[in-house]
Amino acid sequence: MNTDSPDFTLKLIQLFGGAGYSTVILIRIIPNNWVLFSIFVEKKYFPDMVHASKIKVKSYMKMADLIDANPNLLLMLQHFNIDFRVSDQTVMQLCTGYSISENLFVGIANLYNGLGPKAHPLFTRDDLVRVIEFLKQSHDYYRSDKYPQISSYIRQLQENHSAKELKLLEKFFNDYFAEVLEHLDYEDNIAFPYFIHLLKEKKSDSFRRELYSSIEYGEHHTDIELKLKDLKQLLLKYVKIENDLDLRRRLFFALYELEFDLYIHSLIEETILIPAGVSIEQEQDA
Numbered sequence: 001m002n003t004d005s006p007d008f009t010l011k012l013i014q015l016f017g018g019a020g021y022s023t024v025i026l027i028r029i030i031p032n033n034w035v036l037f038s039i040f041v042e043k044k045y046f047p048d049m050v051h052a053s054k055i056k057v058k059s060y061m062k063m064a065d066l067i068d069a070n071p072n073l074l075l076m077l078q079h080f081n082i083d084f085r086v087s088d089q090t091v092m093q094l095c096t097g098y099s100i101s102e103n104l105f106v107g108i109a110n111l112y113n114g115l116g117p118k119a120h121p122l123f124t125r126d127d128l129v130r131v132i133e134f135l136k137q138s139h140d141y142y143r144s145d146k147y148p149q150i151s152s153y154i155r156q157l158q159e160n161h162s163a164k165e166l167k168l169l170e171k172f173f174n175d176y177f178a179e180v181l182e183h184l185d186y187e188d189n190i191a192f193p194y195f196i197h198l199l200k201e202k203k204s205d206s207f208r209r210e211l212y213s214s215i216e217y218g219e220h221h222t223d224i225e226l227k228l229k230d231l232k233q234l235l236l237k238y239v240k241i242e243n244d245l246d247l248r249r250r251l252f253f254a255l256y257e258l259e260f261d262l263y264i265h266s267l268i269e270e271t272i273l274i275p276a277g278v279s280i281e282q283e284q285d286a
């Protein structure tokens with residue numbers, strides 16, 4: 001074979017990932033030079049992707065027992081700015097103490113517990129303001145905690161191993177992280193301020209909604225967690241490194257934790273925030 005000629009070898013690494021359809025393609029355009037592409041199609045609700053307890057949360061249940069059954073609820077508490085020392089409090093007592101509506105708290109806790117979103121959730125405007133605060137807190141956690149942690153693990157792996165695929169992996173992750181930052185900044189600076197304004201708007205306000213809408217936000221909303229599935233697949237199947245199991249396990253756990261939280265985060269944006277925004281707009285335009 002002429003090694004100077006382009007070689008369009010193509011590898012399909014993954015089809016039909018659990019959180020939606022996600023495909024990674026490696027294309028070798030010239031020998032030893034792999035280019036990685038990722039293709040994403042529609043996100044769907046896949047309950048099996050959620051490694052959770054499936055317990056339906058009730059107001060009389062003790063928060064400590066719920067956390068024991070599904071430690072991912074700690075992430076939810078953190079995004080609600082609720083302290084982890086929940087003592088013997090029930091869900092109802094905790095909600096009262098933190099002035100959060102039980103309906104909202106239970107709705108989001110059930111998502112974390114692996115139960116699907118409600119078809120027609122009913123939340124008050126105060127609930128929706130709280131949802132936006134929750135989403136912003138999650139953004140801070142992604143930006144300043146989880147992504148830097150994953151990035152540092154990948155860098156450490158790079159320092160310890162010479163596998164070529166690790167360079168590719170690092171580039172893939174850095175490009176992806178840049179996309180994520182753009183997504184989070186867009187929501188923090190454009191979408192969320194719009195929703196806050198909408199929630200406070202009176203019918204008589206001269207707020208020019210034609211400049212932006214909930215539907216426009218929804219149409220441009222992408223699933224930032226899908227590429228994490230690709231990263232895990234690369235690490236599980238293709239990156240050739242030996243040993244360093246501690247570091248690699250830490251990296252996997254961080255990827256799983258982030259993927260899980262991002263998945264719930266997108267569900268909240270798509271099944272709570274956007275439908276609520278659309279119905280407020282319709283109500284005010286009527």
Ligand SMILES: [Fe+2]
Nearest residue numbers: 135187265269
């Ligand atoms: Fe977000």
Ligand SMILES: [Fe+2]
Nearest residue numbers: 187221266269
């Ligand atoms: Fe988002």
